[in-house]
Structures are given as C-alpha cells and as structure tokens.
Amino acid sequence: MIQSLSGPVDTRPWWQKLVQNYTLRTFVQSLFTVWAVITFVFFLIRLMPGNPVEIYVNYLMNTENLTYQDAYNRAASQFKFDPDASVVQQYFVYLGQLLRGDMGESITSTGTKVSSQILRYLPWTVFCVGSALLISFLLGMLLGMLAAYFRNTWVDNVISFLASIVSAVPDYIWAILILIIFGVQLKWFNVGDMRGTYDPATPPGFNLPFILSALQHAILPITTYVLGSIGRWVLAMRGSTTSTLGEDYVNIARARGLKQNRIMTAYVGRNAALPLFTLLAISIGFVLGGSVIVEEAFVYKGLGSFLFWSISQRDYTSMQGVLLIITIAVVFSNMLADLLYSRLDPRVRVTGDK
Amino acid sequence: MKRSLLLSLIVGVFLSLPAFAQTVNVAWPYQLPPDGHYNTYASGAINLGIYRDLMEPPLAVYMWSKGEYEGMAAESFGFDADGNYTVTLVSGYTWSDGSPITSADLVATFNTGYLIGWSVWDNLESVEAVDEQTAKFTLGEPSLATERLILTQNLTPASVYGSFGEKGAALKASGAASDSDEFKAALEELTTFRPESLVSGSAYVLDDVADAKAHLSKNPGGINADKVAFEDVVAWNGETETVFPLLQDGQLWYATHGLAPAQEEALINAGLDIIRNPYYSGPAVYFNNKVEPLNNPVFRQAIAYIIDREENGFVSLGESGIATDYMAGVSDTILKTYVSEDVLDSLNPYYVDFDKATELLESLGYSKGSDGSWVDGSGNKLAFELTFPAEYADWSAAAENAAQALNDFGIEITARGVQFQQHVQDVYDGNFELAIRDWGAGSPFPYESYLVPFRRYNGQGELAGEGAGGGMSFDNNVTYSGGEINLLDLTVASSQGTDLDKIKADVTELAKAYNELLPAVPLWERYGNNALNRGSLSVPENGDPIYQNAGLDHFMPYMILTGMAKPAE
Numbered sequence: 001m002i003q004s005l006s007g008p009v010d011t012r013p014w015w016q017k018l019v020q021n022y023t024l025r026t027f028v029q030s031l032f033t034v035w036a037v038i039t040f041v042f043f044l045i046r047l048m049p050g051n052p053v054e055i056y057v058n059y060l061m062n063t064e065n066l067t068y069q070d071a072y073n074r075a076a077s078q079f080k081f082d083p084d085a086s087v088v089q090q091y092f093v094y095l096g097q098l099l100r101g102d103m104g105e106s107i108t109s110t111g112t113k114v115s116s117q118i119l120r121y122l123p124w125t126v127f128c129v130g131s132a133l134l135i136s137f138l139l140g141m142l143l144g145m146l147a148a149y150f151r152n153t154w155v156d157n158v159i160s161f162l163a164s165i166v167s168a169v170p171d172y173i174w175a176i177l178i179l180i181i182f183g184v185q186l187k188w189f190n191v192g193d194m195r196g197t198y199d200p201a202t203p204p205g206f207n208l209p210f211i212l213s214a215l216q217h218a219i220l221p222i223t224t225y226v227l228g229s230i231g232r233w234v235l236a237m238r239g240s241t242t243s244t245l246g247e248d249y250v251n252i253a254r255a256r257g258l259k260q261n262r263i264m265t266a267y268v269g270r271n272a273a274l275p276l277f278t279l280l281a282i283s284i285g286f287v288l289g290g291s292v293i294v295e296e297a298f299v300y301k302g303l304g305s306f307l308f309w310s311i312s313q314r315d316y317t318s319m320q321g322v323l324l325i326i327t328i329a330v331v332f333s334n335m336l337a338d339l340l341y342s343r344l345d346p347r348v349r350v351t352g353d354k
Numbered sequence: 355m356k357r358s359l360l361l362s363l364i365v366g367v368f369l370s371l372p373a374f375a376q377t378v379n380v381a382w383p384y385q386l387p388p389d390g391h392y393n394t395y396a397s398g399a400i401n402l403g404i405y406r407d408l409m410e411p412p413l414a415v416y417m418w419s420k421g422e423y424e425g426m427a428a429e430s431f432g433f434d435a436d437g438n439y440t441v442t443l444v445s446g447y448t449w450s451d452g453s454p455i456t457s458a459d460l461v462a463t464f465n466t467g468y469l470i471g472w473s474v475w476d477n478l479e480s481v482e483a484v485d486e487q488t489a490k491f492t493l494g495e496p497s498l499a500t501e502r503l504i505l506t507q508n509l510t511p512a513s514v515y516g517s518f519g520e521k522g523a524a525l526k527a528s529g530a531a532s533d534s535d536e537f538k539a540a541l542e543e544l545t546t547f548r549p550e551s552l553v554s555g556s557a558y559v560l561d562d563v564a565d566a567k568a569h570l571s572k573n574p575g576g577i578n579a580d581k582v583a584f585e586d587v588v589a590w591n592g593e594t595e596t597v598f599p600l601l602q603d604g605q606l607w608y609a610t611h612g613l614a615p616a617q618e619e620a621l622i623n624a625g626l627d628i629i630r631n632p633y634y635s636g637p638a639v640y641f642n643n644k645v646e647p648l649n650n651p652v653f654r655q656a657i658a659y660i661i662d663r664e665e666n667g668f669v670s671l672g673e674s675g676i677a678t679d680y681m682a683g684v685s686d687t688i689l690k691t692y693v694s695e696d697v698l699d700s701l702n703p704y705y706v707d708f709d710k711a712t713e714l715l716e717s718l719g720y721s722k723g724s725d726g727s728w729v730d731g732s733g734n735k736l737a738f739e740l741t742f743p744a745e746y747a748d749w750s751a752a753a754e755n756a757a758q759a760l761n762d763f764g765i766e767i768t769a770r771g772v773q774f775q776q777h778v779q780d781v782y783d784g785n786f787e788l789a790i791r792d793w794g795a796g797s798p799f800p801y802e803s804y805l806v807p808f809r810r811y812n813g814q815g816e817l818a819g820e821g822a823g824g825g826m827s828f829d830n831n832v833t834y835s836g837g838e839i840n841l842l843d844l845t846v847a848s849s850q851g852t853d854l855d856k857i858k859a860d861v862t863e864l865a866k867a868y869n870e871l872l873p874a875v876p877l878w879e880r881y882g883n884n885a886l887n888r889g890s891l892s893v894p895e896n897g898d899p900i901y902q903n904a905g906l907d908h909f910m911p912y913m914i915l916t917g918m919a920k921p922a923e
Contacts, residue, residue, distance in 0.1 A: 111548070
C-alpha cells in the first residue's frame with residue numbers, strides 16, 4: 001500500500017471537522033461553563049440572607065439612629081430594587097443585558113454602571129496580584145531548581161524547610177504580621193503612608209512620580225502575596241526537577257558529555273517547568289479575584305476589596321459583575337491551559353477527538 | 355555655611371511641628387468614587403458618617419446631660435404661639451462655593467428631604483422662608499419629636515440642591531403620590547445626581563479623598579471655623595481591622611470602631627484611653643409569644659431572676675457591658691429624666707434570686723424533676739432554643755452566658771448562632787423561640803426605645819417586603835397592675851405634642867407596664883470602647899457629661915467644632 005508522503009488524507013466532511021475540532025469544542029465548553037456559573041451565581045446570591053434595602057435600613061439605624069420606619073422609608077426611596085419582583089424575570093432581564101454587553105447599574109449606588117465600578121478597581125488588582133504571581137513564579141522556579149540540583153544538601157534542606165513554612169501560612173496572616181511587626185513595632189515603614197494604591201498628593205497619570213508612588217504602595221501587598229504563594233511554586237518545581245533529573249534522556253545527555261549548563265537549561269529546566277506553566281495559566285485566572293483580606297488590610301482598593309464591599313451591601317448587580325469577570329478569567333485561563341497542553345502533548349488532542 | 359544650614363534645618367523642623375499637631379486624625383469607612391459620591395441625599399455618599407457635621411452643619415445638637423438643644427447652624431429656634439416652628443440661622447457665614455448661608459438653604463434642605471421620604475414630613479406641611487435667615491415650619495401639630503427631626507438635620511446648600519427642593523415643594527403642594535411617575539422621575543433625578551464636590555457650610559471642607567484617607571481643610575467662611583482648634587482633619591478609611599494598626603502606631607487619635615476585648619487591652623497597654631460612652635441600647639432576650647409558656651409574664655419574670663445580668667455584661671463586653679437597674683425597656687440614664695424618683699424606686703430590678711424564680715415557676719404549675727430539670731404537669735421538660743447573631747461577639751457571649759445560667763437552673767436551653775442578617779429576618783418572621791436582639795435606642799425620647807419591642811420586633815418585618823412575619827407576636831393590649839392599656843398606642847402618644855408633663859406621664863406608665871410584663875428581658879446596656887490617644891488629642895476626661903451625647907449628637911464632631919477638642923500639649 002502506497003502511503004502519501006504528506007500523511008493520511010482527512011476525508012471527514014467539513015461540518016464533522018468543525019464539530020470535532022478540539023479548539024472549537026474547548027471554546028464552546030468554556031462558554032457553557034461561564035453561562036452555568038453566572039446562572040448559579042445569580043440565584044445563589046439572591047438566596048443570601050438580607051437584601052440591599054434591609055442592609056441599608058440597618059446601616060441608617062446604626063449610624064443615624066433612625067427608627068426602623070424612618071430608615072425603611074429612606075432606604076426604599078433610594079434603590080431601584082423591588083424585593084418582591086420575580087427572580088426568574090430578573091434573571092432573563094440580566095441575561096438580555098449581558099448579551100448586549102451591559103452589566104447593568106449598581107443597586108446601592110443609583111446611576112452608577114457596574115462596568116465603571118469594575119474598571120475603577122480591576123487595574124489595581126491586575127497590577128498587584130499579577131506582579132506578585134510573576135515574581136513568586138519566577139523566584140519559585142529558580143529556588144525549586146536550586147533545591148533539586150543540590151538535593152539532600154544543606155541548600156535543599158534550607159530552601160525546602162522555608163518553602164514548607166511559608167506555604168503553610170495564609171497570605172492574610174502575612175499581611176497582619178507585616179503590618180504589626182514590621183510597621184507598628186519595628187517601625188521599618190510608616191503604616192499610614194503605605195496604605196492605599198498611591199499617594200493622594202501625586203496626581204494620577206502616566207508619569208514617573210505616579211508610577212513610583214503606585215509601586216511603593218504595592219510593595220507590601222505584593223510581598224504578602226509572594227510570601228503566601230512562593231512556597232507552592234518552590235516545592236512543585238523541586239519535585240518536577242527532581243523527577244526530570246532521573247529521566248533517561250538526562251542521563252544520556254550526561255553520558256554524551258554535554259556541558260552542565262546545557263543539561264540544566266535545555267534538558268532539565270525546560271521539561272521540568274512544563275507542568276508549572278500549566279499551573280501558571282490556571283493561576284492567572286485567579287489573579288482577578290485578588291485577595292479580599294489582603295486588600296482590606298492594606299486598604300488597597302482592588303477588585304477583591306470591592307467584591308467584599310458589594311457582598312456586605314448585598315449589591316446584587318455589582319456582585320454579579322465582579323463574579324462574572326472572575327469567572328470569565330478563570331474559565332478562559334483554564335481553556336488556555338488546555339489548548340497549551342494540547343499543543344505541547346498531541347495525545348491530549350487525539351484522545352479528545354475520540 | 356554648615357552652621358547656617360544646620361540652623362535652618364532645625365528651624366524648619368521646629369516650624370513643621372505645630373503644622374503636624376494641627377491636624378486631627380479620626381476614622382470612618384467610606385467607598386471611593388464611582389460608588390462613593392458627594393450627593394448627601396443618596397446612599398453611598400462620602401459624608402464620613404458622624405463627621406458629616408464638620409462639613410454640613412447640623413441645625414443644633416441635643417445636649418443629653420442638660421436635656422436641651424445647643425444651636426449650631428441655628429441661632430434661635432422654637433415653637434411659635436400658633437404651634438408652628440421657626441428656625442433662624444446664624445448670619446455672616448458662607449458655603450465653600452462662596453454663596454451665603456441663608457434661609458433658602460433651610461427650605462431647599464427640607465424640601466429635598468421630602469423626595470427621599472424624611473419622616474419629619476409626616477407632621478410637616480410646608481417650609482417657607484420668612485426673611486433672609488429665618489424659615490417657618492408649618493406643622494400638623496406641635497411635637498417635640500418633630501422638633502428633634504428638624505433640629506438634627508444637616509443643612510445643605512441651595513446652590514447645589516435648590517432645584518430639587520423646588521421639585522419637592524411642588525410635589526408636596528400638588529399632593530402627588532410617591533409612586534406617581536412625576537415623583538419617581540424627580541426622585542431618580544435626585545439619587546443619580548453627582549455633584550463634583552461636597553459644598554461645605556461648616557468649619558471644614560473635604561478637599562481630597564483617596565483610598566487610605568480623606569482630607570478636610572478649614573473652610574474659612576464656614577460656621578464654627580473661628581472656633582475650631584485644628585487646621586485640618588484626616589479621616590482614615592477602614593473598618594476595625596484596618597484602622598487598628600494605625601491606632602497602635604499613634605497615627606489615628608480617635609476611633610468609634612467597636613474593638614474586641616483583646617484589641618482594647620492591647621491599646622490600653624500601648625497607653626491609649628478608652629472612652630466608655632453610653633449607647634442607650636444593648637442585647638435583650640426576646641420571647642416568641644406563640645410558644646407556651648413564653649407568652650406568660652410570670653414565666654418571663656422567672657427568666658429575669660435567673661440570669662445574672664452583671665456577670666452577663668462583663669463576660670460579653672468587659673467594662674463596657676453594664677447591667678440595667680430599672681428593667682423598663684429604656685436606658686436608665688434616659689428614664690431618670692422622665693420618671694419620678696419614687697416610681698423608679700418602685701420598679702423591680704430583678705436581681706438574681708433563684709428562690710423567687712422557683713416560686714414563680716411553681717406558681718405556674720412547674721416542678722423540678724429528680725434530674726434537676728423543670729417539668730410541667732405532664733412531665734414534659736421546659737426546653738427552648740435561644741438563637742443569636744453568630745457574628746456579634748458580644749451578643750454571642752451574652753447568649754452563651756444566659757443559656758448556661760438557665761441550663762444550670764434546670765431550664766434546658768440550646769443556644770444556636772445564626773448568620774446575623776438571617777437572624778434579624780428570623781425574628782421578624784417569628785421563626786424563633788428565644789432570641790437575642792437589641793433593646794433601647796440612641797434617642798433622648800423613650801418612645802423610640804419602646805417602638806423596638808412593640809413594633810419593630812412585633813410584626814414589622816413585613817414592611818421590608820420579606821413576608822408577613824409576626825415577630826414575637828406580643829399582644830400590645832395588656833392588663834397590668836395599673837390597668838388596661840395598648841402599649842403601642844401609648845408609645846405613639848408619648849411621641850406627640852409638646853406637653854412634657856403629659857409625655858412624662860405616658861412614659862411612666864409604659865415603664866411600669868414594661869417592668870411588670872417584661873416583653874423582652876434587657877440583659878445589659880452597651881457602653882462604647884472608643885479608643886482615644888490622649889497623647890495627641892486633648893478632650894475632657896472620662897465621665898464628663900459631654901460623653902452622654904449619642905447618635906446624631908455624637909460628642910466628637912461637637913467637640914471639634916466648638917474647640918473643646920484641642921491638640922495635646
């Protein structure tokens with residue numbers, strides 16, 4: 001039998017090719033996941049106790065000492081929210097809005113678009129958590145490789161010990177420790193000056209003073225995120241590198257007399273890092289969620305802090321908007337990881353076809 | 355050269371010290387734009403809560419220890435011979451946008467408030483300017499409660515809200531219903547209105563709002579600007595956990611944020627003082643009257659005798675949880691100003707008395723079984739569930755302590771924490787047996803305290819559109835040793851009119867009936883634990899009468915505006 005030099009000819013009709021296309025199927029699955037999540041979120045948040053009016057009533061009673069009746073009158077006049085409206089009807093209105101690219105208006109801040117709220121907070125979280133993710137990933141890979149190369153030596157012991165310790169401490173504990181020990185007790189920095197996203201005296205804009213101010217204010221939250229996540233990267237990279245070092249092709253490379261540097265980078269480093277890149281792709285999706293407690297601790301007004309506020313106010317539309325953005329980020333970064341893997345390992349793609 | 359440089363440096367540092375000392379540092383949580391904004395008639399306004407007075411002056415502040423109002427934006431005020439109310443504003447002051455403070459601002463303020471349902475309009479027919487500084491409030495009937503609603507309002511500028519005031523006045527005059535299209539359109543226009551800044555008529559103007567803090571500088575033409583001791587105010591943004599490091603670090607001088615006992619102790623150890631001002635409210639045990647025998651006042655009295663309220667207050671809030679003596683549904687401090695001493699002496703304090711509790715329970719036919727549990731005639735144990743808001747640390751401790759005391763006595767109580775927003779809804783809906791909810795109110799008028807058990811937790815949950823719950827289903831038509839009365843009607847009556855003797859008589863009857871029937875058992879009254887850095891801020895010592903001021907009359911903005919609060923020497 002004579003086989004074509006260009007490989008087997010695909011005789012499937014175009015529509016079958018389309019249906020069985022791995023990339024397209026992954027994309028459609030992702031869209032379905034996003035729809036399922038936003039539907040779940042829509043109904044779930046309405047099952048939460050309290051509603052925007054009731055929360056505002058309690059706020060007015062506590063801060064302005066209004067009677068329940070007075071507070072209720074005031075609250076009811078403020079919000080375009082009818083607690084008795086059909087939830088199903090609200091759901092279809094919401095879906096219709098989303099299809100038009102409109103996330104609606106905030107319930108508690110009448111007239112304010114949810115999209116403008118998200119645009120206000122999103123860049124800060126992307127900048128801060130994104131930078132932290134990149135730093136902890138790169139530093140974690142480097143230290144993990146070092147620990148693996150010098151395994152069973154004091155270098156490995158120290159790195160692994162510290163990585164285990166830091167990975168066991170949640171980031172919000174780091175935030176409190178940094179503030180109280182290094183800020184309040186040791187006075188290494190001014191607790192008040194480091195709060196917020198930038199110095200109020202520096203007008204926002206694309207200029208050096210503002211960029212420096214933003215960097216200065218991001219240092220503490222970035223350090224916190226890095227401390228909270230680097231241990232995971234170190235240990236993962238150490239494990240991956242250790243197993244790669246035992247692979248036959250590495251031993252053969254050594255036997256061929258290749259230089260250690262070349263073995264480290266081209267043979268070990270690249271292959272050991274592969275699983276971590278997939279993890280990184282997934283982690284990118286979680287960047288947008290930020291970390292509520294860390295952002296609150298440093299008064300770093302990002303998306304996590306805004307989500308916390310909108311939950312406490314039961315601002316359904318704002319909550320939906322933030323959760324939608326987070327969902328899209330997580331789902332599509334997973335999709336990206338899937339596609340990346342399918343490119344790197346064709347078996348995934350082939351199995352998927354079957 | 356070097357010497358002169360050194361000298362100028364020293365002089366520079368010396369000169370910079372007073373400038374630093376003239377900024378007072380307080381704290382209040384706020385949200386940034388676009389959620390936060392400067393329309394003080396819409397939710398989400400960056401008005402800094404109790405510190406709003408520093409920007410938009412209140413007409414007057416009620417001095418709780420004296421029982422009288424002290425004018426702020428209002429120079430004089432009072433009822434006319436015809437029963438209406440007149441307010442004359444101080445003259446010679448300007449808003450931060452340069453416009454003078456006049457009676458037009460008063461008219462604009464109240465007419466704009468009409469659009470968002472200010473309850474003062476329940477008894478107010480119109481507000482009209484009489485002259486440049488005076489406005490007349492035409493009332494349905496003279497009322498001290500209405501007077502308070504007028505005088506505690508913050509004045510807002512006609513230059514900003516004048517057009518809304520005109521719409522409000524027109525809608526009021528036309529009698530348009532609040533659900534009419536024209537009313538809704540005006541309301542929407544108001545709530546979506548976003549002024550570029552907060553125009554101030556008080557001593558300070560908000561000139562910068564950032565994530566970390568808001569900055570207020572002196573408003574030279576504003577009311578009280580000539581009295582304040584500080585050039586600037588910094589309001590740090592954040593809730594308790596975020597401002598706590600600032601308190602420890604000495605950058606924040608005063609915070610009203612509720613501190614946990616451990617935080618309070620840490621701050622005391624760091625040299626800070628704690629101001630313990632009365633809140634005129636606290637937690638109480640509420641009873642579902644649909645459940646036997648919780649509907650029986652004798653049984654509720656027995657419960658009151660079993661719980662050691664002093665211990666309950668201390669384990670819950672340390673020195674800030676103070677047991678009440680009069681057990682009349684109103685803070686002891688307020689009650690003293692309305693009820694004569696002999697009546698106060700006649701009120702049952704319900705101090706711990708197990709013998710009395712035993713006697714009361716036995717009078718109802720209950721007996722103590724061999725296992726120490728109280729049972730009814732059929733041998734059924736007295737067993738109830740006590741719910742409480744799980745997130746409120748002090749109320750949780752109060753519930754656990756009360757449950758322990760009742761269990762020890764032989765009444766089986768299961769304490770269960772419920773998510774705090776769900777808990778209030780459960781009580782509105784009547785889904786409870788025993789529940790810890792608030793009693794009292796931060797108002798000098800007792801009727802507001804009595805509305806809590808007789809209306810708010812007694813079937814008012816449906817107002818919020820959450821279903822027709824009956825609350826604690828307490829029948830307000832009661833018979834007590836003084837006769838037959840309707841507690842809610844009497845409460846409402848005590849809010850009306852200007853005849854103080856008549857109001858005192860109503861409150862006296864309410865107090866006696868409450869003390870006897872105990873619709874809810876007050877556990878203790880909450881006093882504040884506001885952290886104060888006396889090393890930076892000089893204010894009167896703890897115990898000064900000014901600290902009796904509460905709620906809308908909070909003492910700190912008053913002290914800043916009147917110059918009572920100064921930089922520490």
